[in-house]
Amino acid sequence: MRRRVVITGMGAVTPLGHSVAELYRRQVEGQSGVARITHFDARTFPTQIAAEVRDFDLRQFLGSDAARFEHAGANCRYALAAAQQALEDAGLLGGGVNRRRFGIYLGTGEGQQDFFAFISLIGRCFNPETQTVDTRQFTELALRELHAGREREQEPHTTVAHLAEYFDLRGPNYNCLTACAASSQAIGEAVELVRRGEADIMLSGGSHSMIHPFGVTGFNLLTALSTRNDEPTKASRPFDALRDGFVLGEGAGMVVLEELEHARRRKAHIYAEVTGYGLSADAFRITDSHPEGRGAIACMADAIRDAGLRPQDIGYINAHGTSTQVNDRVETLAIKKVFGESAYRVPISSSKSMLGHLIAAAGVVELITCVMALRHGVLPPTINYEYPDPECDLDYIPNVAREQRVEHVLSNSFGFGGQNVSLVVSRFRD
Amino acid sequence: MEAKVFITGIGLITPLGWRAETIWQNLRSGVSGVRRIRLFDPSALPTQFAGEVPDFDPKEFVDRKDRKALKVMSRPIQLAVCATNLALQDAGIDPARLDATRFGVVYGAGLIASELEELGPAARLCTNGQPYFVDMEKWGRDGLAAMPPLWMLKYLPNMLACHVSILHNAQGPNNSITQGDVSSLLALGEAWQILRRGLADVMLTGGGDSRLNPLSMARLCLFAPVSRRNHAPEEACRPFDRDRDGLVPGEGAAIFVLESETHARQRGAKVYGEIVGFASGFDPQRTGEVLAEVIGQALRQAGVGPEAIDHINAHGYSTRQDDIWESAGLVRVFGRHNPHAPVFAAKSYWGNLGAAASVAELAISLLAFQHGLLPPTRNYREPDPDCPIHVLAGRWREPRTDYCLKVAIGERGHCAAAVIRRFS
Numbered sequence: 033m034r035r036r037v038v039i040t041g042m043g044a045v046t047p048l049g050h051s052v053a054e055l056y057r058r059q060v061e062g063q064s065g066v067a068r069i070t071h072f073d074a075r076t077f078p079t080q081i082a083a084e085v086r087d088f089d090l091r092q093f094l095g096s097d098a099a100r101f102e103h104a105g106a107n108c109r110y111a112l113a114a115a116q117q118a119l120e121d122a123g124l125l126g127g128g129v130n131r132r133r134f135g136i137y138l139g140t141g142e143g144q145q146d147f148f149a150f151i152s153l154i155g156r157c158f159n160p161e162t163q164t165v166d167t168r169q170f171t172e173l174a175l176r177e178l179h180a181g182r183e184r185e186q187e188p189h190t191t192v193a194h195l196a197e198y199f200d201l202r203g204p205n206y207n208c209l210t211a212c213a214a215s216s217q218a219i220g221e222a223v224e225l226v227r228r229g230e231a232d233i234m235l236s237g238g239s240h241s242m243i244h245p246f247g248v249t250g251f252n253l254l255t256a257l258s259t260r261n262d263e264p265t266k267a268s269r270p271f272d273a274l275r276d277g278f279v280l281g282e283g284a285g286m287v288v289l290e291e292l293e294h295a296r297r298r299k300a301h302i303y304a305e306v307t308g309y310g311l312s313a314d315a316f317r318i319t320d321s322h323p324e325g326r327g328a329i330a331c332m333a334d335a336i337r338d339a340g341l342r343p344q345d346i347g348y349i350n351a352h353g354t355s356t357q358v359n360d361r362v363e364t365l366a367i368k369k370v371f372g373e374s375a376y377r378v379p380i381s382s383s384k385s386m387l388g389h390l391i392a393a394a395g396v397v398e399l400i401t402c403v404m405a406l407r408h409g410v411l412p413p414t415i416n417y418e419y420p421d422p423e424c425d426l427d428y429i430p431n432v433a434r435e436q437r438v439e440h441v442l443s444n445s446f447g448f449g450g451q452n453v454s455l456v457v458s459r460f461r462d
Numbered sequence: 463m464e465a466k467v468f469i470t471g472i473g474l475i476t477p478l479g480w481r482a483e484t485i486w487q488n489l490r491s492g493v494s495g496v497r498r499i500r501l502f503d504p505s506a507l508p509t510q511f512a513g514e515v516p517d518f519d520p521k522e523f524v525d526r527k528d529r530k531a532l533k534v535m536s537r538p539i540q541l542a543v544c545a546t547n548l549a550l551q552d553a554g555i556d557p558a559r560l561d562a563t564r565f566g567v568v569y570g571a572g573l574i575a576s577e578l579e580e581l582g583p584a585a586r587l588c589t590n591g592q593p594y595f596v597d598m599e600k601w602g603r604d605g606l607a608a609m610p611p612l613w614m615l616k617y618l619p620n621m622l623a624c625h626v627s628i629l630h631n632a633q634g635p636n637n638s639i640t641q642g643d644v645s646s647l648l649a650l651g652e653a654w655q656i657l658r659r660g661l662a663d664v665m666l667t668g669g670g671d672s673r674l675n676p677l678s679m680a681r682l683c684l685f686a687p688v689s690r691r692n693h694a695p696e697e698a699c700r701p702f703d704r705d706r707d708g709l710v711p712g713e714g715a716a717i718f719v720l721e722s723e724t725h726a727r728q729r730g731a732k733v734y735g736e737i738v739g740f741a742s743g744f745d746p747q748r749t750g751e752v753l754a755e756v757i758g759q760a761l762r763q764a765g766v767g768p769e770a771i772d773h774i775n776a777h778g779y780s781t782r783q784d785d786i787w788e789s790a791g792l793v794r795v796f797g798r799h800n801p802h803a804p805v806f807a808a809k810s811y812w813g814n815l816g817a818a819a820s821v822a823e824l825a826i827s828l829l830a831f832q833h834g835l836l837p838p839t840r841n842y843r844e845p846d847p848d849c850p851i852h853v854l855a856g857r858w859r860e861p862r863t864d865y866c867l868k869v870a871i872g873e874r875g876h877c878a879a880a881v882i883r884r885f886s
Contacts, residue, residue, distance in 0.1 A: 074598075075599065076598070078602075151584075151585045155586050155591070164582075167676040169506075170677075171507050175684065188619065197744070202752045204743065205743055205744040208637050209620055245598070253609060253613055254611065312634065312636070313633050315632055449620050451636045451637070
């Protein structure tokens with residue numbers, strides 16, 4: 033009999049609030065977190081909108097300890113706040129548990145490169161005639177102008193290091209970065225670590241912010257972002273016929289994953305059980321997902337099988353639902369393939385319609401949304417659903433939340449480049 | 463009963479070359495892979511040498527039909543893609559004949575630096591010669607248009623594993639571990655577990671990384687304890703030696719083919735070794751306490767004690783503090799039970815291969831088992847009383863048992879350990 037893994041704590045920092053309760057309430061109300069970009073001057077970018085985290089102050093979560101993270105980037109600061117919430121929620125901020133059996137597996141993004149320092153450096157060292165950079169001049173200036181502390185914080189493993197150190201987590205220690213699937217994959221692998229007995233508790237989830245000049249530039253070049261700049265709150269419209277790309281979001285989510293008997297012994301509050309994990313690769317193209325959803329089908333089917341369920345047992349799907357033409361069409365196709373006739377009966381919604389796309393952090397925030405839906409019996413809607421797309425003809429819970437008691441929910445995350453992850457969470461039953 | 467997992471293929475691209483025979487020959491002749499940087503002009507840097515892969519031309523390693531894809535790969539991706547091809551060749555595997563859904567990829571990757579030339583035209587347009595100034599209005603309007611459309615995809619760390627999955631139709635589990643210098647060992651541990659839980663028949667694992675570009679080198683010189691031994695680069699990386707003065711950046715890729723016992727036996731595969739134990743953790747004060755527990759856990763999983771270990775394949779950063787930390791961890795485990803266990807540190811030959819380091823280093827232990835000879839650690843002259851371990855130096859040594867321990871640490875406190883058994 034394999035060890036069962038339950039969720040005993042959750043925390044979130046998102047464009048719709050800095051607590052799990054607020055994140056869920058505002059999704060149920062159908063609010064949008066999207067507005068014009070304020071983090072930098074994006075007035076002439078093709079995309080000038082995003083779902084930003086607002087009024088965030090790490091001191092509200094860590095008090096004076098926040099000063100220790102002076103040079104840390106947004107990824108790390110959001111992660112610290114979400115982790116603090118999750119561990120407090122789980123009653124794990126004090127001692128009392130074996131630290132070696134308490135690990136961390138995150139899917140956090142790389143740090144933000146210092147755009148202004150870096151581009152201004154290159155601008156001075158680039159010779160347009162030869163199309164080359166004077167590397168001697170570049171390195172000389174870089175040593176003078178780059179900020180050592182901030183540069184160090186950009187390494188992708190620093191967030192995990194800060195969290196492991198601050199919260200004294202000495203068990204298994206990982207960070208993965210599989211683009212938009214990262215935090216879901218982190219949770220799936222963390223569940224496996226607990227199942228096979230390498231740890232009793234894992235802090236897992238992710239954090240990411242790509243709302244910076246390099247991030248928006250990169251996604252704009254790929255023409256992946258919505259350019260509906262005049263109507264920010266209507267820009268993210270998954271499954272709607274007039275969708276024109278995704279909207280960048282940012283934030284962090286953390287869950288405490290705990291072995292069932294361990295949670296019981298310390299009388300922890302149990303939110304739900306993680307019952308299924310499936311993963312696959314499209315192995316198709318770096319720019320596009322497989323047109324028939326080959327990888328998406330495999331990971332959904334595997335997650336449901338891993339949970340010991342049949343597709344018709346799933347009561348709600350929190351879709352990857354990015355609001356790009358291709359994703360929403362292919363995800364719909366894949367759901368139909370896995371669910372057969374019951375595809376038309378299972379309610380589906382996309383949190384990204386309200387939160388935007390939190391990239392590496394998207395999966396965990398959506399999983400938290402699933403857990404809340406399971407507990408409260410209210411499924412959040414897909415907002416901005418106005419014009420039906422004949423190729424997206426399932427029940428996307430259009431615009432208004434729905435009261436519905438469900439037992440098992442499925443959360444999808446598909447990464448840029450073809451990594452696919454599905455997770456199943458179930459109402460906890462003895 | 464969980465499946466046994468064998469290492470059946472090795473692909474390496476390192477500062478000492480890329481054929482196992484070449485690398486072995488270079489080790490035999492005591493050649494160092496650390497030299498003055500040739501890929502760009504390093505003369506303004508406080509550290510002007512590194513473990514550079516000499517004359518790397520990715521076109522030599524990939525099929526003609528796949529060469530176009532090389533254009534959207536940064537150097538770390540190219541290194542990993544090419545090492546993967548070598549690993550598959552070495553294993554004698556034709557991916558087209560595998561069950562694609564049971565063939566996966568878990569790689570370690572580092573922070574990939576953008577190539578300066580790609581940003582040059584846009585940067586030139588939108589700056590005015592002043593530090594920290596970029597005209598954002600211009601950037602949004604004209605800067606973007608001056609950049610390659612697929613720019614970002616060239617630098618995403620998951621693209622190593624993505625390209626490999628696409629080139630070889632690997633539709634199974636796919637992950638990218640970004641945990642600094644511990645990355646590839648964590649990747650190996652995760653791939654091992656994926657095979658043990660029966661999700662795949664064949665997994666590719668390892669990593670690719672490069673610090674050999676002006677930005678990464680400048681960054682490292684700013685915040686990392688990098689060696690400044692410019693007058694004698696080949697002597698700069700000297701793990702556990704009293705006169706060490708810092709780490710030596712490097713680059714390379716190392717990929718293993720891992721295979722379930724059943725699958726390997728069915729096709730009569732050549733087997734280098736078996737993965738028998740793995741653990742990871744975080745040593746917050748870097749006292750060696752947690753590192754020792756991690757090593758102990760890996761040994762228990764392998765079902766052997768410290769006395770069964772033939773040699774320790776150390777991380778050996780060659781920095782003051784990290785070597786003391788690592789030694790402390792090793793002494794806690796081996797001090798009483800196997801105090802003379804020889805310690806080998808591969809970085810002494812080629813520097814720090816970053817996210818590819820651990821698996822590249824472990825490959826030398828596998829080759830050592832195969833050849834019946836373990837190389838000495840280079841540049842180890844004066845023992846450091848703060849590192850009271852038995853570093854193998856000055857002579858080659860025949861393995862006496864079938865087990866090797868691989869240790870990986872990260873400067874922030876991350877640590878991992880794997881136990882490998884020689885196949886006989």
